[in-house]
Amino acid sequence: MSTITNNASGGNLSPEALSLKHRPRPVEALIYGFLFFCGIVSIFTTLGIVYELGKESLLFFSTPGVTIWGFLTGTRWQPQAGNFGILPLLTSTLLTSGMAMLVAAPLGLAAAIYLSEYATPSLRKALKPTLEVLAGVPTVVYGYFALTFMTPLLRAIFGKDTVEIYNTASAGLVMGILILPLVSSMAEDALSAVPNALREAAYGLGATKLEVAVQVVLPAAVSGLAAAFLVAISRAIGETMIVAIAAGAGPRFTFNPFQAAETMSGHIVRISGGDLSYNSIDYNSLFAIGLFLFIVTAAINLVSQQVVRHLKRNTQ
Amino acid sequence: MNGPGLSFPVEFDPTLPRRHSSGNIFARFFLVSTWAGIAALALLMLTILNDSIGYVIITTEVDPASLAVNGVPYEEQTNQQLTDILANHLSARRLRVLEKETPFADLNQAELVLLVEQEVLDPEAAATFSMVQSLFDRSMVNAELAEHPGATMQMRFWLQPGLLSNSGSSNALLAGIRTALYGSLWIIAITILVAFPIGVGAAIFLEEYTVDNAFYRLLRANITNLAGVPSIIYGMLGLAIFVRGMQPITSGALFNAVSGDPAAATGRTILSAGFTLALLILPLIIINAQEAIRAVNPLLRQASLGLGATQWETIWHHVLPQAMPGILTGTILAISRAIGETAPLVVVGAATYITFDPTGPFSKFTTLPIAIYQWVSRPQPEFRSLAAASILVLMALLLSLNAFAIALRNRLQKKQ
Numbered sequence: 165m166s167t168i169t170n171n172a173s174g175g176n177l178s179p180e181a182l183s184l185k186h187r188p189r190p191v192e193a194l195i196y197g198f199l200f201f202c203g204i205v206s207i208f209t210t211l212g213i214v215y216e217l218g219k220e221s222l223l224f225f226s227t228p229g230v231t232i233w234g235f236l237t238g239t240r241w242q243p244q245a246g247n248f249g250i251l252p253l254l255t256s257t258l259l260t261s262g263m264a265m266l267v268a269a270p271l272g273l274a275a276a277i278y279l280s281e282y283a284t285p286s287l288r289k290a291l292k293p294t295l296e297v298l299a300g301v302p303t304v305v306y307g308y309f310a311l312t313f314m315t316p317l318l319r320a321i322f323g324k325d326t327v328e329i330y331n332t333a334s335a336g337l338v339m340g341i342l343i344l345p346l347v348s349s350m351a352e353d354a355l356s357a358v359p360n361a362l363r364e365a366a367y368g369l370g371a372t373k374l375e376v377a378v379q380v381v382l383p384a385a386v387s388g389l390a391a392a393f394l395v396a397i398s399r400a401i402g403e404t405m406i407v408a409i410a411a412g413a414g415p416r417f418t419f420n421p422f423q424a425a426e427t428m429s430g431h432i433v434r435i436s437g438g439d440l441s442y443n444s445i446d447y448n449s450l451f452a453i454g455l456f457l458f459i460v461t462a463a464i465n466l467v468s469q470q471v472v473r474h475l476k477r478n479t480q
Numbered sequence: 481m482n483g484p485g486l487s488f489p490v491e492f493d494p495t496l497p498r499r500h501s502s503g504n505i506f507a508r509f510f511l512v513s514t515w516a517g518i519a520a521l522a523l524l525m526l527t528i529l530n531d532s533i534g535y536v537i538i539t540t541e542v543d544p545a546s547l548a549v550n551g552v553p554y555e556e557q558t559n560q561q562l563t564d565i566l567a568n569h570l571s572a573r574r575l576r577v578l579e580k581e582t583p584f585a586d587l588n589q590a591e592l593v594l595l596v597e598q599e600v601l602d603p604e605a606a607a608t609f610s611m612v613q614s615l616f617d618r619s620m621v622n623a624e625l626a627e628h629p630g631a632t633m634q635m636r637f638w639l640q641p642g643l644l645s646n647s648g649s650s651n652a653l654l655a656g657i658r659t660a661l662y663g664s665l666w667i668i669a670i671t672i673l674v675a676f677p678i679g680v681g682a683a684i685f686l687e688e689y690t691v692d693n694a695f696y697r698l699l700r701a702n703i704t705n706l707a708g709v710p711s712i713i714y715g716m717l718g719l720a721i722f723v724r725g726m727q728p729i730t731s732g733a734l735f736n737a738v739s740g741d742p743a744a745a746t747g748r749t750i751l752s753a754g755f756t757l758a759l760l761i762l763p764l765i766i767i768n769a770q771e772a773i774r775a776v777n778p779l780l781r782q783a784s785l786g787l788g789a790t791q792w793e794t795i796w797h798h799v800l801p802q803a804m805p806g807i808l809t810g811t812i813l814a815i816s817r818a819i820g821e822t823a824p825l826v827v828v829g830a831a832t833y834i835t836f837d838p839t840g841p842f843s844k845f846t847t848l849p850i851a852i853y854q855w856v857s858r859p860q861p862e863f864r865s866l867a868a869a870s871i872l873v874l875m876a877l878l879l880s881l882n883a884f885a886i887a888l889r890n891r892l893q894k895k896q
Contacts, residue, residue, distance in 0.1 A: 206703045209759050213709065275510070300813075303820070304820070308852065374502065375503075404823035457713065466705070
């Protein structure tokens with residue numbers, strides 16, 4: 165707009181103004197430079213994560229007595245005794261995430277089917293944002309909920325002798341509530357994307373509503389549902405505050421969900437929350453756990469993206 | 481059974497009733513599952529409310545009634561009278577220490593009252609009850625009260641003015657979240673200042689300036705992946721880069737902004753925390769802003785370019801104003817995510833116990849979620865009540881932010 169007024173007010177147009185040659189525009193170039201910088205900040209973030217985690221992990225693995233094999237297969241994590249086996253941290257992470265998926269997968273899928281296939285549009289419009297409020301609650305609040313509501317409930321049901329004050333079951337169940345809206349929202353998107361012609365064809369053949377939903381719509385949306393589950397698992401593995409508050413302190417190699425056991429993220433938070441000197445093996449070992457966590461979650465996320473891409477290609 | 485004229489036998493499909501009944505059962509299961517999430521939300525809110533209100537049995541070092549002068553309770557006495565109370569009840573050494581921190585003459589009446597409560601009365605919660613216990617189990621409450629002779633009992637709503645105006649304290653009855661709130665606000669301000677321009681800039685770059693080639697596809701895929709990185713990894717990145725790597729900058733030593741010994745300065749400051757959270761929410765802001773920019777009608781761009789505007793003029797005058805409602809909504813949602821974040825800030829090094837307000841970007845910090853985390857981690861029930869009341873503040877803050885985002889979007893959309 166300003167270009168027009170400038171030219172119009174110019175009156176006598178000089179030959180340069182009439183020239184259609186590309187004029188240098190330093191301000192535009194400057195702005196482009198700034199925008200380019202903004203665009204590649206994310207690349208530097210990723211490089212920074214990989215570099216810092218990798219560097220400290222290298223220091224960790226080059227410490228005498230620490231081997232990658234021992235790290236991946238050791239069943240004891242006792243930095244004081246020089247035992248660095250990630251398995252106790254890993255099993256408790258799997259316990260809490262598994263427990264969370266046990267809650268979130270069936271409930272989330274059922275809620276998605278209800279929202280997509282059964283609910284009226286107005287009800288869906290009201291229910292979906294309400295469910296998503298759950299995803300917006302800070303995780304520290306869920307930690308409080310796990311410790312003050314879920315743990316006493318579990319102890320009342322299964323007995324105080326079986327269920328410890330800190331336990332992975334309570335953390336996992338509450339984490340399920342946290343990722344429930346993630347599953348239901350993504351799964352609902354996948355189900356809604358199934359073309360209506362499929363539903364109508366099935367109804368035309370005399371299928372009931374349940375048969376349409378489960379035998380026609382679900383199989384058609386299966387890759388979208390898989391992606392939803394994968395994202396939820398990755399979120400559960402990386403989730404920190406709930407396990408830091410409710411799952412207990414201290415690594416422990418156990419498969420009993422009613423016992424206290426520290427997860428990978430919980431361990432990082434507890435150790436780094438205390439006084440930690442740089443360049444110590446404790447400090448380096450945290451980055452090795454962090455790198456492991458990063459690789460696992462990134463791998464799951466990449467697979468889920470591939471699945472979604474596959475889905476898009478198939479529906480087009 | 482079959483009528484003479486009926487051409488379809490009733491048992492046309494003998495499985496039909498079974499199919500219908502299983503359909504009904506599953507329909508109910510789907511409905512119940514949907515409401516399970518909402519029931520969980522309601523349970524969560526009820527648990528918080530239950531803990532944030534209830535009877536407290538309080539024992540004090542000195543009977544508050546004995547501090548009254550001529551029937552005027554200590555809360556309403558003058559500065560001079562309050563200073564006298566302090567002088568009468570405290571040891572000379574303790575008085576000197578307090579006087580050295582801040583001279584009594586500089587304190588106002590409310591601060592003196594607080595000092596009297598902290599130093600002279602030193603109230604202690606002998607027992608704390610939840611709302612349900614207070615309402616339905618009075619006999620237990622009374623039995624507990626009988627065990628503490630001289631104690632007073634009060635119905636306490638833990639979300640009271642003192643919670644907002646007091647700083648952190650090891651005494652649950654006197655502890656507040658002022659320091660934590662200021663810390664949260666400082667950090668969020670820095671996060672917004674860093675993340676908003678860079679995030680919107682990146683979104684503009686990706687949507688308006690890039691072509692479809694391998695490098696830019698990688699750039700886009702990278703942002704999606706960053707959004708899925710666990711927040712604690714960002715905390716470790718912040719610890720390694722901002723706290724350690726950029727220590728001269730983030731501790732303020734480079735700008736001589738540190739009071740006291742510069743060697744003691746660490747990078748565990750508000751600035752580091754703000755930068756860390758900015759990196760954390762950057763992918764969210766970019767993805768939301770990209771969507772908003774993509775939704776702008778391409779005809780608008782073509783019309784503007786056709787009239788001779790440069791690319792940046794087109795973006796600044798036409799694309800951005802159209803996309804702004806979407807960009808702002810996405811940003812506010814990302815900010816509310818940042819306000820609730822706890823884990824990365826613990827890793828970056830939030831101070832566990834500070835009583836002074838942050839004074840600038842180079843101060844040590846604690847935030848509201850971190851205060852909640854520390855209180856929840858304590859076994860005493862009074863700290864649990866304190867945490868519940870602080871959660872109410874945090875949730876109110878987040879809800880009002882979200883409501884603001886929705887209102888803003890509606891308003892800006894109406895304007896166009």
